[in-house]
Amino acid sequence: MATITLKGNPIETVGELPAIGTMAPEAALTQADLNDILLADLKGSRLVLNVFPSIDTSVCAASVRAFNQQAAQLDNTKVLCISADLPFAQARFCGAEGIENLMMLSTFRHDVFGSAFGLTIKTGPLAGLLSRAIILIDETGQIIYTEQVPEIAQEPNYSAALTSL
Structure with missing residues (x-):
């Protein structure tokens, strides 16, 4: 399990991010x-998984905006923004913000993603939601970069992630 913080208070996830070099x-x-949709349905494209607790928070919204601008212009790359939010809330946000360059995906129906990637928060006020992380997957399905953001209220390191592509 990973220990991260929420405004300085420790919280835990159900596991660790998959190792670089392993298959997603x-x-x-x-x-x-x-x-x-299955992640396997997207093989052949590089994937940027922008994972976060909820689109209705300022830092989560900022990460979606940043990836909409920065990563969505990359060749053969799909940006997947993943949270437990209902698809209706995700669509409402994207419509209001004019976001069109990425895929909004929800875990509301399937909790396997959070446990398989070690991202489901198991303690604290956000228990059951996903922790903030970036995962890059190459065209073959292999993980090439991960970042478990240590403080939920902090944005990920966009430049480190995008440089890895």
Whole structure:
């Protein structure tokens, strides 16, 4: 389990991020149209997984905006923004913000993603949501970069992640 903080208070996740060089675990996620998609369905493209607790917080929203601008312009790369928010809330946010360059995906129907990637928060006020992390997966499904953000209220290191691509 990873220990991270929420405004300085320790909280724990159910596990650790998968190791760099390993194959990404398989998981289903729910799209805005309520259809499910598997990570395996996206093989052949590089994947940026921007994982966060809720789109309705300022830091989570900032990460979606940043990746919409920075990573979505990369060749053969799909940016997946993943949270436990309902797809309706994700779509409302993207519509209000004019965000069109990424995929919003939800774990509300399937909790396998959070446990498979070690990201589900198991203690504290955000228990059951996902911790903030960045995971990059290459075209073959291999993990090439991970960042477990140590403080939930902190943005990820965008430049380190994008440089890894």
